[in-house]
Amino acid sequence: MTVEPPEPSPRPASPAPLRASHDDREAVVEQLRDAAAEGRIDLDELGERVEKALQSRTLDELAVLTADLPQPESPGSRPPLVLKGGMSGASRGPARWEVPGHVIAHGGLGGVKIDFTRTECRLKEVTVEAYGETSGVTIVIPDGWAVETGGTDPGFGGFKDETTPDRLPGTPLIRLTGSGGMGGVTIRHPNRRECRKLA
Template sequence: MTSPLPEPASRPAPSAQLRASHDDRDAVVEQLRDAAAEGRIDLDELDTRVGQALTSKTYAELAALTADLPGARLPADLPGAQPSKDLPPLLLKGGMHGTSRGPGRWEVPGHVIAHGGMGGVKIDFTRAECRFAEVLVEAYGEMAGVTIVLPDSWAVETGGMDPGVGGLKDRTTTDRSPGTPLIRLTGTGGMGGVVVRHPNRWERRKLRDNPAQA
């Protein structure tokens, strides 16, 4: 009696940093179009995300584009990604009075979305805990703008950003330290613009005077 043949091994799920194919990109574009048809994202967001999907190189980049949609998987859920809690995307809306995250300690998800509104948004990463190699930040300046503050050792990639009327001001250095996150900035400057920078003199003094918390 012959021994039963071993069952074929299941194909492993793709690593977050593996290169995506044309079919992978097309699938994400279709998901984005369905989300727009359901009213989950507006047409401007659809255009922006579709453009990013068509130029995405890895599974992690594609996953970040659908992380805030039902049934989507965050980059952290993909095998090979750096371990982190299953954090939902962080959505910040400036509204009438403005809002901020940081500079105290907080855990960074793989996807951050900021709408400046009338009051503006500030995202301060100087005390943040981040376990991702890359973080997608969607910034929409709208009327009052969005300000992003990065530690000196972090870097930003702004190729996916539309400066809009208000413009994009990147005042960061290119000296990224090994093992630190890369912020992939997308969105549009709107009327208020988007600023990404390292801490200013006042913020540095506050960090120095309060080493445990800022």
């Protein structure tokens, strides 16, 4: 009696390569430009790689273009930014600054103001812990950014959300937590004076 050998089991199909988004391509182009500015690649190579990046359809194709370059630090992996009002107050912005994934603000006696209007934030979400304490915390976000305030405690000073719910594509969501304390916490869009300065 002849025993037939078992049929080989079919090989599992290889997962399809992930498609690249516009943001993925733009991030690689920016990384290439930074590399050229640092002298890691020359201008001819920059042009060639940028052209390939803009034509890339998958993440694998993009990865090849930056495989020999230092990988940028992820903003979400940075340590939290801590601002303490102390006696004389503290602020961050409106000049450009790098936004980490976590910001902690203690109003203290002098108060704290956090202004996101000139930042270029690539994060999908930013957690802001705001504690109003004695003099309060003010947070200013650009028009088109949205805020989620479910984790806040108004305290004695209260909590004011003066933002609009309309969120533009590609902008981060601010997840606001903390307590109003005595001084309160306010999150809003730029006022007229601030808009004139931005213009």
